[in-house]
Amino acid sequence: MMEKHRIAVFGAGYIGLVTGACFAKLGHDVVVRDIQKERVEILQNGGVPIYEAGLAELIAENADRLRFTLDAEEAVRDSDVVYVCVDTPSTLSGDADLSRIWQVIDTLGEARHLAAVVVKSTVPVGTGARVRAAMDQAGLQHVGYASNPEFTAEGQAVRDFLQPDRVVIGADDSRTAKLVAQLHEGVGGPVVEMDVPSAEMVKLAANALLATKISFTNEIATVCEATGADVEQVVHAVGLDHRLGPHYMKAGVGWGGSCFPKDSRALRAMASNSGYSFQMLSSVIEVNDLQPRRAVQRLKDELDGTLRDRTIALLGITFKPGTDDVREAPSTILASRLLAEGAAVRCWDPLARPLATAPWSSATRYATPLEAMTGVDAVVIVTDWPELRDVDWDQAAAVMARPLMFDGRNLLEPQRMGSLGFTYMSVGRRTVRGA
Ligand SMILES: NC(=O)c1ccc[n+]([C@@H]2O[C@H](COP(=O)([O-])OP(=O)(O)OC[C@H]3O[C@@H](n4cnc5c(N)ncnc54)[C@H](O)[C@@H]3O)[C@@H](O)[C@H]2O)c1
Numbered sequence: 121m122m123e124k125h126r127i128a129v130f131g132a133g134y135i136g137l138v139t140g141a142c143f144a145k146l147g148h149d150v151v152v153r154d155i156q157k158e159r160v161e162i163l164q165n166g167g168v169p170i171y172e173a174g175l176a177e178l179i180a181e182n183a184d185r186l187r188f189t190l191d192a193e194e195a196v197r198d199s200d201v202v203y204v205c206v207d208t209p210s211t212l213s214g215d216a217d218l219s220r221i222w223q224v225i226d227t228l229g230e231a232r233h234l235a236a237v238v239v240k241s242t243v244p245v246g247t248g249a250r251v252r253a254a255m256d257q258a259g260l261q262h263v264g265y266a267s268n269p270e271f272t273a274e275g276q277a278v279r280d281f282l283q284p285d286r287v288v289i290g291a292d293d294s295r296t297a298k299l300v301a302q303l304h305e306g307v308g309g310p311v312v313e314m315d316v317p318s319a320e321m322v323k324l325a326a327n328a329l330l331a332t333k334i335s336f337t338n339e340i341a342t343v344c345e346a347t348g349a350d351v352e353q354v355v356h357a358v359g360l361d362h363r364l365g366p367h368y369m370k371a372g373v374g375w376g377g378s379c380f381p382k383d384s385r386a387l388r389a390m391a392s393n394s395g396y397s398f399q400m401l402s403s404v405i406e407v408n409d410l411q412p413r414r415a416v417q418r419l420k421d422e423l424d425g426t427l428r429d430r431t432i433a434l435l436g437i438t439f440k441p442g443t444d445d446v447r448e449a450p451s452t453i454l455a456s457r458l459l460a461e462g463a464a465v466r467c468w469d470p471l472a473r474p475l476a477t478a479p480w481s482s483a484t485r486y487a488t489p490l491e492a493m494t495g496v497d498a499v500v501i502v503t504d505w506p507e508l509r510d511v512d513w514d515q516a517a518a519v520m521a522r523p524l525m526f527d528g529r530n531l532l533e534p535q536r537m538g539s540l541g542f543t544y545m546s547v548g549r550r551t552v553r554g555a
């Protein structure tokens with residue numbers, strides 16, 4: 121029979137809420153603690169402050185085993201396991217900012233009754249050892265420590281949590297490893313146990329390799345553009361090699377989000393701090409920085425060498441479809457660059473939360489793609505929202521001042537767009553010029 125635990129989850133963000141709701145679904149009693157009053161109040165009143173597919177339903181269905189609080193002491197007092205799911209953003213040096221992790225460790229106080237503290241946040245290798253030492257010093261020697269990195273992708277996080285490719289558990293002692301494995305009873309996917317530093321490294325290595333695959337594809341796309349090959353045809357056939365696979369080889373205006381950018385910087389910084397220059401990762405990051413800039417340059421070339429007083433519509437703000445998250449989205453670089461070149465920027469997105477900060481404070485947002493495109497000099501597909509396939513592109517060509525498109529996700533079919541009169545540019549494919 122499944123052993124039920126009382127889990128305190130610290131952090132009610134994308135990861136903490138999914139973790140808390142999924143553990144409640146698995147039968148554990150969960151309290152989620154956050155420091156943001158407004159966020160906790162929304163949750164206490166039955167709302168969900170972020171969008172994640174299936175999350176609101178999961179929280180509602182498991183409400184009797186899931187509560188929310190601002191009170192750290194209360195959360196720890198009533199629990200036997202603490203899960204740390206706080207944010208670990210980039211500092212100005214590119215290192216991961218661990219201040220929130222330390223805030224949580226500090227709030228543990230004298231919680232000797234705890235069986236384990238588990239860090240799910242993405243952290244540099246060596247963090248666990250430092251936390252362990254701090255816990256020992258605080259008299260928590262008998263409380264276990266584990267690293268249990270998270271591999272869910274936004275938009276499908278609930279599914280990924282419940283049916284993961286693997287559950288990685290890094291622990292220094294078998295009792296703690298066994299406990300964390302027990303918490304996951306009912307979750308599909310293999311449990312892989314290892315030491316704490318290796319578990320921390322798995323997370324950083326996996327994200328770096330995924331980002332590398334995308335940047336590699338984007339490099340191939342640039343060479344395709346220069347030589348007349350078509351990256352979509354190339355990648356399709358390359359991906360049929362079972363040793364390579366088709367995943368994370370979609371060319372585009374670059375990878376963004378809350379993880380790849382900050383985690384690749386953190387891994388590079390971590391290597392640099394030990395005196396090693398991770399040159400390949402630096403190139404992966406640089407290629408990604410160039411992608412949206414190249415798109416702006418290609419638009420500029422097409423618009424007679426200037427973007428001044430041109431109006432450009434950006435379709436998609438979020439870093440990928442299926443999420444409301446705009447953290448480090450390529451759209452932000454595109455909008456900023458276009459504004460800097462003197463263009464007026466309009467935008468559309470079905471899910472992105474309203475943004476009051478730059479560059480979005482200077483961009484007018486429209487309710488539909490067609491409204492956003494009316495009267496513009498060019499349109500850019502930034503996020504591959506599926507509904508963009510169903511836009512009436514014939515009508516769009518008619519309402520735009522010039523039917524010029526940069527498809528930054530290779531979402532549409534070049535010949536068709538050409539036949540509708542568009543000058544259609546995309547990533548790693550030939551430009552088609554409509555009549
Ligand atoms: N977002 C993802 O898809 C994803 C996937 C895998 C791993 N991760 C990692 O998980 C961690 C969390 O990411 P996220 O996207 O959920 O971040 P987030 O910013 O959405 O959520 C973090 C939450 O922690 C809260 N918080 C900060 N300090 C706190 C404290 N002392 N006590 C309680 N709550 C506190 C914040 O208020 C915020 O609500 C990061 O390390 C991230 O790298 C994220």
Ligand SMILES: O=c1ccn([C@@H]2O[C@H](COP(=O)(O)OP(=O)(O)O[C@H]3O[C@H](CO)[C@@H](O)[C@H](O)[C@H]3O)[C@@H](O)[C@H]2O)c(=O)[nH]1
Nearest residue numbers: 270271272273274334368369370372375376377379439440
């Ligand atoms: O072939 C591809 C695949 C993705 N992307 C872009 O890459 C970014 C990240 O996409 P995705 O991996 O789907 O989103 P995340 O939610 O950021 O998930 C990543 O980051 C998480 C946080 O660490 C990890 O847990 C996940 O395993 C990892 O996929 C987005 O901008 C995508 O548009 C591409 O350009 N081409």
